[in-house]
Amino acid sequence: MMLISNGTILKNFIIVGFPGLSPVFFGPVSVLLLFVFLAIVVGNSFTVVIIYLIKSLHKPTYIIFVNLAMTDIVFAIVILPKVIARYWWDDSLTLFGTCFTQMYFVHSMGAITSLILLLMALDRFIAVWFPLQYPTVVNNKSISIACFLCWCLTFIRMVGVVYHALSLPYCGIHGNIIYHCYCDHLSITQLGCGDEVKYVKTVALGVALFGLLMPLAFIIFSYFSVIVAVIRMSQAENRYKVLSTCAPQIFLTCLYYVPRCFVYIAHNLEVKISPDIQVVIVMLYSLVPAIVNPLIYCFKTKDIKDALTQRIKNTRVYDGIFFTK
Template sequence: MIRTNITTIKDFIITGFPGLHRTYYGPVSALLLCTYFVIFVGNTLILVFVGFERRLHKPTYLIFCHLAMNDLLFGTVTLPKIISRYWWDDKIASFGACFTQMYFVHSLGAINSLLLLIMALDRFIAICLPFKYPVIITNNAISIACGFSWIGTFVRMMAIVLHALTLPYCDSNLILQCYCDHFSITRLACGENVKYVVNVAFGFAMFSLLLPLSFILFSYFSVFVVVLRIPNTEGRYKTLSTCTPQLLISCLYYLPRCFVYLSNVIGFTFSLDVRISLILLYSLLPCAVNPVIYCFKTKEIKDILMRRFKKATVGMK
């Protein structure tokens, strides 16, 4: 294709997994559909359950609700298009639709990172400053912090998308990914400013990832120090168990991402299909697994669910 300084691309083609044979289109689309069903049902149930259960109207569970909403939106933004790509061979995405998807993909990812930071702050104050917790961590304080995370990120990501729109797009229109993201789109741009736009976006991405991660590591390290100072084993276990859901959720989000980023830094490369699979896995697995963690690793939610299950069982006899 001849390079020009004018955008000639009108739409993009979502390739998904480039090496996937057509024989497996049906099973892959079915697997993705089941994944979306799990994400939708699991996170919707968390939102409804916490919303109607007044005993759970507390800061920690309010953060869970924001995370559930984020996971639900991320699955809804990314999965329907790739499902239709393999189910009906609908692989065309308009120019505007692709940029819109990119905007929400990166916004929701950055919001998730900030919500995990707020969740770590909640546990840090609860364990390291327990007497100040009821004063500092209130429903209003958490609502304001989460609200700023959503609004601030949506405004900030608008600048990233508008910056990418300043580039002319006149190269191939193949998106080598299961959804439109900044790297997949800007690699198709031409002109002298491509590298600058990519570097700015990469800097913002690292800021959104590493700044929250630094505080999260500091907060949980401080929590472990406090836990180790507790004289009896039962007290240590009880205190540490209150952090288990938050630790699992944070690990699910950060560890795979850090693995992929570090692999790139040290020069370890994956095949394109493996790379896309890893990105899809670390993007969607937390969305599907988080509701299970909320229910079975959070004592208060688990106790309420067990009581309701026992009542329902008794009522059926």
């Protein structure tokens, strides 16, 4: 064991993954998670590359898409390789420092995603309600600065949250087993010792709810306002255009927030949920949006589809000229 000055004697944690999963399914689960990892990384990387290469897509909305894709890529890289290794090679041990580092990035990516969704809703709100001011207020520079602040301020804020959890002594009384697929604040701090555990959990919960509910409140207001504006539109074509843009965003926002809010509320109301079900719910709301985002924002967005189609046509024309010569 490793003795640390604050009373911590743990040097590693054991990641259980999906509690109750039979060893018979370890192989199929590891393969499934590997495909999920590749789908997230390849799909979102494709979104980033396409938007970067096609100059006609260098617009505020697509800068937001790029940042959302980047959070999904980082999140997948942070959590999936370890849980894949847990089921592929039975590698369940995670070093003490590594676990806290993973926790830092897990919660950082979640908070940044929430703020990026807020920017997305704000972008649609201004476009619908203030179309004349939109080019002035929402431009590449302002959106790039806003996205940069989302990343920087979140990284700074999460240092405090992780350091607060790290200040607890981990004396081994409650063991070192994490019944989850990755290290998160709740799983780690409940293994802490001393009277400060409850206080650390309460502070972290307050920070998490503020970072979750504040953006959600504005997102709900924003999309409600957009729906009201759509109802007031006289031309059916304009209604369809606005709804086709906002509907995927509303769907993905619900997919991201609804299960997350359910888990937080259930935990605070001390509702009994099977550990297996809870882990499955967390993994679903963590991974499914990251898989679906490229399909919605890349292949279902008219500007991107048109740009890709035009690029493919130009490539075919160029190839035809080349081979004719």
